[in-house]
Amino acid sequence: MQPGKVDHQPAYVLHSQPWRETSLLVEVLTRDHGRLTLVARSARRPQSALRGLLLPFAPLTIAWFGKGELRTLHAADWQGGVPQLSGMALICGFYLNELAMRLSARDDANPALFAAHDAAVRALAREPAYGAVLRRYEWALLTALGFAPPLDADDAQRPIDPAARYHVVPDASPHRLESGPADAGVGGATLIAMAAGDYADPAVRHEARGFLRACLDHHLGGRPLATRELLQAISALPE
């Protein structure tokens, strides 16, 4: 038995980059061991069996060994069931990966995060409602990492009223607004829908987007998301 050997671990590749002559440095998100970096030796050789496997957005089971920060990939097996993402779904997929890389800690086992990632990748491959998929993932990610503000009651411990408006901040309970314009803050209905993971209503998606963005930006520490900039650049292409 080799030191630190792990077998049959469900995983997604988040990112990979060339390393030395023929190897790859692969950042993976695993179910029971969190996010870690593996060296895939000889993965860039023309005949390597890993070539068609170590792609983002493809469910894998992997095995690795080694101690310390950089471990060695031993095997990767294709699990299948998800067509390669393309077009806008692919850009959304990059966004999931960037969020997971930026916000999750290395070697921090987080099965809830993995489940959210898995569900989001499968949903992107299946349905064209990317907005709902991204909002659900953003909330699940914040919840899994313990960053999500509590949404079951307001800051006075009263249950959320769907008809009321709330002032929300990234790390505290919502504060009920007793007066002010009808579009101030976030609606109680949106907070209830978010807690239930229900983004079918476009108004909920719209309000949740701003709130989630503020929460994410709060935890991202000011450095902009490259995928968000890419999306903005695509929508700014000459008409």
Added chain:
Amino acid sequence: MKNPPSLDSLIAALKVLPGVGPKSAQRMAFHLLQRDKAGAERLARALDKALSNLTHCERCNTFSETPVCNLCADASRRQDLLCVVEMPADLLMLEQAHCHDGLYFVLMGRISPLDGVGPRDVALEKLFHRALDGVVEEVIVATNFTAEGEATAHVVTELLKNRGLKLTRIARGMPVGGELEYVDPGTLAQAMFERRKL
């Protein structure tokens, strides 16, 4: 004990190469200066020549010593077909395959958001003007089938769609001469997802 400044600056200069750290750079510098002075001179001259002579072709953006490269200047090639690739190496491979008698456009990179490479870092604007010169009728997107290549293909498609051009993507699937029994499952699965009507 400190190195002479010119040796230090050579070591620092060699570190610009990808995958070369301080130790490798020092090893290379010692090798060049001590074991292979003629090679060092050739390297210096070649670098100097490449830097002063090479530019990007006005039309296809690949490296060229003339304003328009040989390939773009070849009037016998189809002028209405434009094949978009990531790197000059991809162009050479397509030429070796004798499968394309039109012209090329080399993006000189791929969009990779997680590496901080965005649309501004590849030659999209030049492609835009090249593809809309009025002669090109079909643009073949031949970026790699990696996640980054696909993202680049998406951006190129968004850039050129609805402009009266025929946009196509090279096909992906079973390798020529491939047997189902021996192909990797990712390729096989994608070939199944993208099966075509007969």
